[in-house]
Amino acid sequence: DPSDASPEAAALRETFEEIGLGPDRVEIIGRMPDYVSGSGYRIAPVLGIVRPDFSLTLNSEEVDAAFEVPLRFLMDPANHGRDSRMWNDLEWVFYEMPY
Secondary structure (H helix, E strand, O other): OOOOOOHHHHHHHHHHHHHOOOHHHEEEEEEOOOEEOOOOOEEOOEEEEEOOOOOOOOOOOOOOOOOOOOHHHHHOHHHOEEEEEEEOOEEEEEEEOOO
16 A cells, blocks of 8 residues: 555564454564565565464455464475466466465
8 A cells, every 4th residue: 555664564463454463463583575466466574573372363365274384394395386377378376385
């Protein structure tokens, strides 16, 4: 949104709007490079650590489900994959970590 001061501020606002997790529960630790999706959206990934003992309130118009993935799983190269899809006659490559 134009009123967001930064991608980090947007991420915190969206997190609260979509899953009810307040910014006081999240410590921003960095960003990854921007990614332009096949549909033309620029995605600015923001990384944060969520303080334990939180509860979520999902916005059912935005989110179907929430889940946790152990960090050990995410850091194991055996769980990293790469795939692609064709969209508008272009191949879009992406990384995946099915859990």
